Amino acid sequence: MIKQTLLKTELFGYEICAHVTRLDEGIQVLIAGGSRTHIGAVSFMGCNGNIQTLQFPGHKDGYVSTRRDNALWESLHEPVCIQYGIHYDRLENDQIKEVLNNSIHKM
Secondary structure, eight states: OOEEEEEEEEETTEEEEEEEEEETTEEEEEEEEETSOOOOEEEEEOTTOOEEEEEOTTOOTHHHHHHHHHHHHHHHOSOEEEEEEEEOSSOOHHHHHHHHHHHHHOO
């Protein structure tokens, strides 16, 4: 059975959404938001625990997709696929940390 869940939060005036699809064997997650939604990186972890990440040129989203993928796999021990893309223009270092904290720990 496929179960879909939508989680939303707002940060710096823009929405961040996590679209979670729970499959019979595995989970697929799209996390996107900020001032320009996109897919900046995709991470996949199979049953064996090996992770593969594709990060598109000019993006830094692989840092988060890899960590989020690993955290889900550790709790499920099933295939996990994360598509990640959050963008904000001209954030300060403390704001970047807040985006990372929200997208890794709170969603």
